[in-house]
Structure formats: structure tokens, C-alpha cells
Amino acid sequence: MDSTVLSLPLSSTYLLVIVQFPDNQLEGSLPPDLGVTLPNLTVLNVANNSFTGPIPASISNATNLMRLTIPKNKFSGNVPPLEKLNQLQWISISFNQLGSGAQGDLKFLESVNSTSLELLAININNFGGTLPESIGNLSSQLRIMSFAKNQLFGNSPSSIGNLRGLEVLHMGYNKFTGSIPDTIGNLIKLKEFQAQMNKLTGNIPSTIGNLTELMELIFNENKLQGSIPPSIGKCQKLVGIALSRNNLSGIIPSQAFTISSLSMYFVLSDNQFSGSLPEELGRLNSLAILDVHGNELSGIIPSSLSRCTSLVELHMQNNLFEGNISSFLSSLNGLQYIDLSSNNFSGPIPTFLEKFQLQYLNLSFNNFEGEVPSKGVFLNTSAISLEGNNKLCGGMLSLDLPSCSTSKGKQGLSTSRYVIITVTCGIVAVLILLLLLMTFYWSRRKNGKASVETPSIGGFQQVSYEDIVKATDGFNSSNLIGVGSFGSVYKGNLADENKIVAVKVFDLKQRGACKSFTAECEVLKNIRHRNLVKILTACSSGDFQGNEFKALVYEFMENGSLEEWLHPNLAPDGTQRHRLSFVQRLNIAFDVSCAVDYLHHQCQTAVIHCDLKPSNILLDARMNGHVSDFGLARIFPNAIGGLPASQTSSIGLRGTIGYAPPEYGMGSEVSKDGDVYSYGVLLLEIFTGKRPTHDMFKDALNLHDYCMAALPERVADIADHPLLFCETEESSIAETLRNQRNIRAHVQEWLVMIFEIGVACTAQLPRDRMKISDVVSRLRALKQKVDKMGFC
Numbered sequence: 001m002d003s004t005v006l007s008l009p010l011s012s013t014y015l016l017v018i019v020q021f022p023d024n025q026l027e028g029s030l031p032p033d034l035g036v037t038l039p040n041l042t043v044l045n046v047a048n049n050s051f052t053g054p055i056p057a058s059i060s061n062a063t064n065l066m067r068l069t070i071p072k073n074k075f076s077g078n079v080p081p082l083e084k085l086n087q088l089q090w091i092s093i094s095f096n097q098l099g100s101g102a103q104g105d106l107k108f109l110e111s112v113n114s115t116s117l118e119l120l121a122i123n124i125n126n127f128g129g130t131l132p133e134s135i136g137n138l139s140s141q142l143r144i145m146s147f148a149k150n151q152l153f154g155n156s157p158s159s160i161g162n163l164r165g166l167e168v169l170h171m172g173y174n175k176f177t178g179s180i181p182d183t184i185g186n187l188i189k190l191k192e193f194q195a196q197m198n199k200l201t202g203n204i205p206s207t208i209g210n211l212t213e214l215m216e217l218i219f220n221e222n223k224l225q226g227s228i229p230p231s232i233g234k235c236q237k238l239v240g241i242a243l244s245r246n247n248l249s250g251i252i253p254s255q256a257f258t259i260s261s262l263s264m265y266f267v268l269s270d271n272q273f274s275g276s277l278p279e280e281l282g283r284l285n286s287l288a289i290l291d292v293h294g295n296e297l298s299g300i301i302p303s304s305l306s307r308c309t310s311l312v313e314l315h316m317q318n319n320l321f322e323g324n325i326s327s328f329l330s331s332l333n334g335l336q337y338i339d340l341s342s343n344n345f346s347g348p349i350p351t352f353l354e355k356f357q358l359q360y361l362n363l364s365f366n367n368f369e370g371e372v373p374s375k376g377v378f379l380n381t382s383a384i385s386l387e388g389n390n391k392l393c394g395g396m397l398s399l400d401l402p403s404c405s406t407s408k409g410k411q412g413l414s415t416s417r418y419v420i421i422t423v424t425c426g427i428v429a430v431l432i433l434l435l436l437l438m439t440f441y442w443s444r445r446k447n448g449k450a451s452v453e454t455p456s457i458g459g460f461q462q463v464s465y466e467d468i469v470k471a472t473d474g475f476n477s478s479n480l481i482g483v484g485s486f487g488s489v490y491k492g493n494l495a496d497e498n499k500i501v502a503v504k505v506f507d508l509k510q511r512g513a514c515k516s517f518t519a520e521c522e523v524l525k526n527i528r529h530r531n532l533v534k535i536l537t538a539c540s541s542g543d544f545q546g547n548e549f550k551a552l553v554y555e556f557m558e559n560g561s562l563e564e565w566l567h568p569n570l571a572p573d574g575t576q577r578h579r580l581s582f583v584q585r586l587n588i589a590f591d592v593s594c595a596v597d598y599l600h601h602q603c604q605t606a607v608i609h610c611d612l613k614p615s616n617i618l619l620d621a622r623m624n625g626h627v628s629d630f631g632l633a634r635i636f637p638n639a640i641g642g643l644p645a646s647q648t649s650s651i652g653l654r655g656t657i658g659y660a661p662p663e664y665g666m667g668s669e670v671s672k673d674g675d676v677y678s679y680g681v682l683l684l685e686i687f688t689g690k691r692p693t694h695d696m697f698k699d700a701l702n703l704h705d706y707c708m709a710a711l712p713e714r715v716a717d718i719a720d721h722p723l724l725f726c727e728t729e730e731s732s733i734a735e736t737l738r739n740q741r742n743i744r745a746h747v748q749e750w751l752v753m754i755f756e757i758g759v760a761c762t763a764q765l766p767r768d769r770m771k772i773s774d775v776v777s778r779l780r781a782l783k784q785k786v787d788k789m790g791f792c
Contacts, residue, residue: 022049054076067090131147367389563613
């Protein structure tokens, strides 16, 4: 396609009102007489092409223009005056080469007088100069304003506080100086405020506390001074705070730690904060990343930190902290990254860290002493750092630490007598213990299948521990097919039925594992649906040593989890997995929606799953989707009533980071709307191929906004690439080239429908989300369309 269509004779184009050519490979420049030949134009959308040259000055002649959408091109020069375009709703000119980096580049903003303007996106260009004071005169309807990543400098005008409808303000990656105006507190609808990578000085205004709708506050890498205002505690919807690399000082106010909605990050690193961390720290029990490194914080870490069980990363290095780390780390078994280096921590390195799924552990330059653990992360010397602790011993040989010596407190003959007595007593004790264990063991073998008294598990026909051992070949590692939060899953063969099964063995040492077992039994005992994993039997007994043992036996799913297909590495047999086709993804998405609809509306007691994500969607031999893992599920006594008292209090885990809805992070109870949110994230992940925790989703960007911004024109940009190249069942090689464009057009049309559903399900407010029954209806209708086309 080329741009000649924009140069048609006046008689051919005079009546055109919409011109849209996004997401192509168009080159050249826009016709200079564009606004003359198309005076009735309402929408100009040429986003994501390779256009060059200026924006035609004649555009001002198209006085009905509502949307000027030209991002992701190579337009250059100055933006022409826009004063005649008083119907404008969108000015989207980002990702170009507009401006000259000099004063006056933003003069066109002074000419904007549309009272309908909702979006002003001029980010990622070459605009220079200062923001005009007249920016405060823009439309009261303006919701999104972004001028990030330009060369703007000078003060932020106080008139910006007049834009009371503003929800998103991005001004990062410029050269702004001066202080943040107090009038920012007038923007009471503001949800995202980003001003990172500038040269802002002065204090964070106390009026920040007026922004009670604020969800993300990003001021990192400036020159801000003073302390954090206590009023920030009023911003009880914040999910992320980033204030790193400033000159902030003083004590971190306890009010900052009362924002229980913080679930993404709380980053205060590389400042000059002093004092100790308050006991209120424990209220951040939904937080994933806590980073206070590079300050002058001191004292003992409050034990309340142990309540922050959602933490994935903990950065406390380069401070003056002291004390024993066991007091606050023991329950944080979700941590993957720990850096406590360059402090004054002391005492032993706790052995419970061996059981954490750590990817990095840095305890260097402290005062730790005693033997270094030798399991878990401590087996990977490239993932740990222990240097600068002169009293450590033992551990892996590659750590090059001295061996741990025995007690030297006794000398000569007295030492020998002490050793003889100790050894003798030890031998006698061991012999007695062995005798007792053998007696107990043979008693257990004789009774064979005796069960330990446990709560009701739903009336399943139980099997014994011995049966489970035989089925899994002694829990042979070759049969291990998955590891989860509460245990491991093995492939097995039940001898009595000669049937391949999946055996979920619960690690009862993990907090919540026993409750997870009971929850799954309670949920699954009375529900049956083709898209729910089927439980076959259960085991609640003791092992051969008398330890409590619990396991569930499920129907085996030949194709593993959806996670393995969306983000493939190697299949179990060592071969490369094939990517899922468009139709397979659509069918799986439909299967899951039907299962959730059943749980919410068709069960005798409504069930809230609480943890919908790809690893909990299992695929059978025909690639049908089955919802599994009900360990976090909650049961409603009826379709409209509240939760029982036992479940409406703190329920601990409420899902997985990225999939759990934002209101769970703010303390709200589980709900059907929460499951819908998780389903929406799952749906977007299925068709974009991107996890919600992908590296690109940081600062203000998330999967929901990423997809919403692409609708409807740019769905091809965000879709998982293979989806755009499927073929019909009837296509021959000769027909492929001829049909590919038509196929791609159909797929893009359907992707728009799918992404619209996903975006609607992941709305910020629960009341704004689509109902799952409507999701089922829309996907069923779409499936019927696709099936008629014969797509693979």
C-alpha cells in the first residue's frame, strides 16, 4: 500500500470523514493540501507506519477533526497551530521526531481551545522549551496527558492544577527543574503520576495526600529534598511508590507503611533516610518488592516484617541494620531475591533459607557466624555471596571457608572423660530410639492401611500411603511432573485400576498446605464439570514413620499445563513444543470461561477459585482446558450471600501477583469479580503471549493498559506473532499467498473482540468488569464464526 490514496481528486475525497491506515508500511509524507481536500475529516489515523515530513499546516482547515492519531512514524518539524480544531478529542502524536529541542516547540499547545479534549500524548519526540502556563487552560475533560521523554526544561507551571479531570500525568525523562507545585493536590482524580529522571528539587508537597485515587507515584532519579510527607498515608489506593535516587532524608513516616494497597513495589533506595523501620511495616502484607537500600537506616528490623508474606524481592543492603535475621525472614518463603549485605546483622545464617526458592542471596559484609547451610540456594555458589563475614565456617567447599571445629572448652584428661561419657550416652540413646522406631514401623506394616484421624475430606474412597508409594514408584524423581506452592505432583499408576493418574502430594511443612488440602476436598466433592479437573481419590494417613501424609489423586492430563504451552521451552521428551494455534487458544479460553461460569452460577454453593492462571489450567489429550488447583478456593453459602465468618477474616494468600485483582491488595474480600479479573489477565496472556509480570510491565505500564492502548487499530502489534499466520484447512501452498491477507484480516478482527473482552474483565473497579456469563456468550458466538471459516 502507498500514500497515493491521500492524493485523490477533490471530487473523490470531499465527502471522506474517516481516514485510517494504521499498522502498515506506508512511506512518504502526508499531502500538504490534506485539510483542503478532506475538509470534513473527523478521524485521521496513520499510526505505526513510516511517514516522514511535517504535519500539514492545512490540517487546521478540517475543522470537524476529532482524532489526530499519528504516533509511531517519523514525522518531523513543528506542529502547526490547532486553534480552529475546536472539536478535538485526541491529540496523539507520540513516537515521532517532532520539535527542534528549543524554546517555542510547544507553542501549538497555546492554540488548543477544544473543550472536548480527552487525550494529549506528545511523548517521545524532540520537543524542547518550557511548558506554557496556558497548559492549565486545556479542557476540563482532559484525562490523559503525557509529554515524557522529550527535552523539556524549566519549572512545572502551577496552572497544571486546573486540570481537575486528569487521571494520568506522565512527565518523566525530561530536564524539568524547580519544585513540584502544591497545586498538584487539586488533581483529585489522578491515578498515575510519573516524573522520574528529571532535575526536580524542593520537597514533595504535602498536598500529595489529596490524591486519594492515586495508584502509582514515580519520582525516582531527581534531586528532591526533605522528608516524605506523612499525608501520603491518605493515598490508600497506591500499588507502587518509587522515590529512589533523590536527596530525601529524615525518618520514613510510619503513615507510609499503612498503605495496605501497596502490592507492586515500595522503592526508597539511594537517599539519606535515617532512623529505624516502624512496626507498621508489617501492614504491607501484599507487597512484592521492598527496596530501602543505600540509606542510613539503623536498628533491628521489626518482626512484623514476617507478615509481609507476598514479598518476592527484599533489598536492604548498605544501611546500618543489626540483629538476628531469623526474627523477620522465617515466614517469607516466597522470597526469590534477598540482599542484606553491608549492614551489622549477626547470629547464625538460618537453615530455613535452604527451603526458599531463592535465585539470589547476598549476606556479605555483616557479622554472621557459625556453620553455613549446605542445601537449596547454598548449593549454587554463583547465586550467593557471603564474603566479609569472618566467623562463618563450613558450607560448600567452593566457598573456601574454614571447617567448623568442635568445642575446645575442656582440656586433657577431663576432655577425654567428657567425650567418653557423651559418646556412651549417645549410643545408648540411639539404640533405644532405634528399638522404638522398629517396633512402631512393624506395627504400622502389620496394620497396613491404618489412617490418622483427620477432618472430613468429602467422602472420597481413600487409598493408603502404601498405595501412593507404589503408584509413584517411591516418589521417583522421573515421575515428578510439577512443583507448586504446597507440594509436588507425580505421575502414577494405581495398581487396582491400572489407570494413569496425577498424584498431588502436600508438603505439610509449608504453611497453609493442610488448609489447601481441605479446601480442595471441600470444593471438589460436590462439583462436576467437563472443564474442571476430576478428583479420583484421596489419601489422608500416616507414612511409614508415622508422619502425617496427605495427597489427592486426579485424572491425568496428557498435555500438561497451559503455562508450558504459552511459554514453551522443551517438552518432557526433550523436543521443542509447538506453539498453540489461534483456534486452540480460543477453545481453551472458552473452556476456562465455562468452568468459571459453572463455579460462580451453576453450583449449589458458589465457588470462588481465587488463583486462575496458566499453570492452573491443565490440557487433556484433545487440548481441552480444565481448571485445577482449588487450594485457595472459597465457598459461598449461597449465590448472593456473604462469606461465612470463618472466611471473611484475613484469609492470607489471595492469588498470584499479576493475576490477583488490585482490590485484593487493598484488603477487599474475595469475590466473583476478582475471579473475572484473573480470567481477563489469563485471556490477555493467552493471546499476547506475555505474562503480566513481563519485564516491560513496570513503572506505569501493565498488561491491561498495554492491550487497551492497542485497541482497535494495533492489535497485530500486541498479538503473539504466530497467531497472524494460521491457515485454513483447505489452503494449499499455491493458495497461501493469495489468502494470507484475507486470513490475517479475519484474525485481527477476532483479536479485537478477544482483547476487548480481556480489557473489560480487567477493569480497575470490580463493578466495571464484564460478567463471566457475558464472556461465555461472546466467546461462544466467536467460536461459531471461526468454526464456519474452517480455521486451524
